[in-house]
Amino acid sequence: MSDTPEEVLRLDGLRKSYNVGQPNEVEVLHGLDLTIGRNDFAALIGPSGSGKSTLLNVIGLLDRPTRGELYLLGQATSGMDDSGRTALRGSSIGFVFQFHHLINAFTAIDNVLMPLMLTHGKPDQQAREKALELLAAVGLEKYANTKPNQLSGGQQQRIAIARALITEPALLLADEPTGNLDTQTAAEVFELFRKVHRDRGCAVLLVTHDPRLSATCDRTINLVDGRIVSDTVNEPG
Numbered sequence: 546m547s548d549t550p551e552e553v554l555r556l557d558g559l560r561k562s563y564n565v566g567q568p569n570e571v572e573v574l575h576g577l578d579l580t581i582g583r584n585d586f587a588a589l590i591g592p593s594g595s596g597k598s599t600l601l602n603v604i605g606l607l608d609r610p611t612r613g614e615l616y617l618l619g620q621a622t623s624g625m626d627d628s629g630r631t632a633l634r635g636s637s638i639g640f641v642f643q644f645h646h647l648i649n650a651f652t653a654i655d656n657v658l659m660p661l662m663l664t665h666g667k668p669d670q671q672a673r674e675k676a677l678e679l680l681a682a683v684g685l686e687k688y689a690n691t692k693p694n695q696l697s698g699g700q701q702q703r704i705a706i707a708r709a710l711i712t713e714p715a716l717l718l719a720d721e722p723t724g725n726l727d728t729q730t731a732a733e734v735f736e737l738f739r740k741v742h743r744d745r746g747c748a749v750l751l752v753t754h755d756p757r758l759s760a761t762c763d764r765t766i767n768l769v770d771g772r773i774v775s776d777t778v779n780e781p782g
């Protein structure tokens with residue numbers, strides 16, 4: 546994605562609180578500063594409850610920060626209304642979850658096309674070719690017309706990755722994308738993220754609990770109690 550700016554994401558003093566019964570506000574993210582560039586293939590790690598999913602949801606514009614600013618592709622997002630945020634999310638972010646959220650009534654290719662259907666209606670031939678190309682990129686071209694529940698967990702997660710890429714996002718976010726997979730399949734799916742990063746030029750930020758997998762990323766961001774306690778470049782393995 547050659548026209549993606551160098552800086553994909555920037556957080557400036559980002560805070561997030563939850564209201565747990567008025568007036569009790571609990572702050573979960575305590576003023577985070579972070580920049581993600583287009584060449585980043587980064588892991589977000591940290592103990593359970595440290596705020597990783599909260600941060601990913603805020604970065605993915607699924608949730609709003611309480612204070613601070615989040616710049617996506619150079620655009621400040623705090624002043625945007627919901628439709629502006631939805632449009633920016635749709636055009637610039639791909640999201641892969643631990644549980645793939647595929648629709649079993651639809652074929653693999655229709656699942657991949659889903660984000661485009663939501664924004665553009667019925668997909669044209671060009672869109673279908675792109676979806677097929679993505680299914681080929683994740684090694685599933687021959688399963689285009691198969692329903693997800695007839696495929697393995699690893700294959701289903703591959704479809705979810707293809708679906709996240711259909712809008713050509715500048716930033717691919719993944720929340721424990723291998724948490725539901727056995728060790729071997731997890732390593733293969735992780736390798737697929739690496740391939741996607743290399744071949745498609747999108748920045749990748751993924752949450753993992755597995756230190757062996759985070760060590761294969763180029764960068765490791767460690768979140769503890771809602772604060773970034775380390776942000777390190779990993780030595781190539």
Ligand SMILES: Nc1ncnc2c1ncn2[C@@H]1O[C@H](COP(=O)(O)OP(=O)(O)OP(=O)(O)O)[C@@H](O)[C@H]1O
Nearest residue numbers: 563564565573591592593594595596597598599600
């Ligand atoms: N909707 C919510 N309302 C209130 N508190 C919340 C809400 N969502 C998360 N929290 C709290 O925010 C903190 C951070 O949760 P979060 O799920 O972001 O952590 P995490 O690092 O992703 O954890 P895990 O690794 O276990 O998934 C926790 O204390 C959690 O209880």
